[in-house]
Amino acid sequence: MSNLEAYKSNIAGKVSIVTGAASGLGKKLSERLAEYDAQVLLVDINPSVEQVSQEINAHLSRNATSWIVSDLCNLQDIQKYLDHAIQTYGHYDII
Numbered sequence: 001m002s003n004l005e006a007y008k009s010n011i012a013g014k015v016s017i018v019t020g021a022a023s024g025l026g027k028k029l030s031e032r033l034a035e036y037d038a039q040v041l042l043v044d045i046n047p048s049v050e051q052v053s054q055e056i057n058a059h060l061s062r063n064a065t066s067w068i069v070s071d072l073c074n075l076q077d078i079q080k081y082l083d084h085a086i087q088t089y090g091h092y093d094i095i
Contacts, residue, residue, distance in 0.1 A: 007036075008036045008037075011033060011038045012036060012037035012038065013037060013039075014033075014038045014039070014093040014094055015038070015039045015040075015085065015089040015090075015091060015092045015093050015094070016030075016038045016039070016040045016041070016092070016093065016094040016095075017040075017041045017081065017082075017092050017094065017095045018030045018033065018040055018041070018042055018043065019043045019044070019070075019072055019095075020043075020044060021042035021043055021044050021049055021052060021053075021067070022042070022044035022046040022048045022049040022052055023044075023046070023048075026042075027052055030052070030056060031056055031059075034056050034060055034064035034065055035060065037064075038064075038094075039064060039065070039066075039089055040056075040064060040065045040066075041065070041066050041067070041068065041081065041084065041089070041092070042056075042065055042067040043067070043068055043070050043072075044067075044070070045069065045070065045071045045072070047069050049067045049068075049069060050067050050069075052067070053065040053066060053067035066084075066088050068080070068081050068084045
């Protein structure tokens with residue numbers, strides 16, 4: 001088993017929270033985690049995070065992601081996305 005295959009098998013089935021997911025590195029990380037069969041909560045202050053989530057789900061033909069608009073400078077918003085992860089997935093494994 002290659003290192004990439006081992007990484008993929010370790011990620012599969014995990015619940016991941018990715019901040020900054022509307023663009024750049026956060027978006028790419030969200031795409032890869034979903035491709036590796038993780039469930040991914042996309043978090044960003046930019047409302048376009050909803051569209052990114054929908055695009056990933058459409059590309060994979062399954063509901064691999066959910067999203068929430070959140071300001072990470074606000075402690076209440078941080079609690080809100082953690083609560084959302086628990087309500088949606090029951091837990092989270094990776095932040």
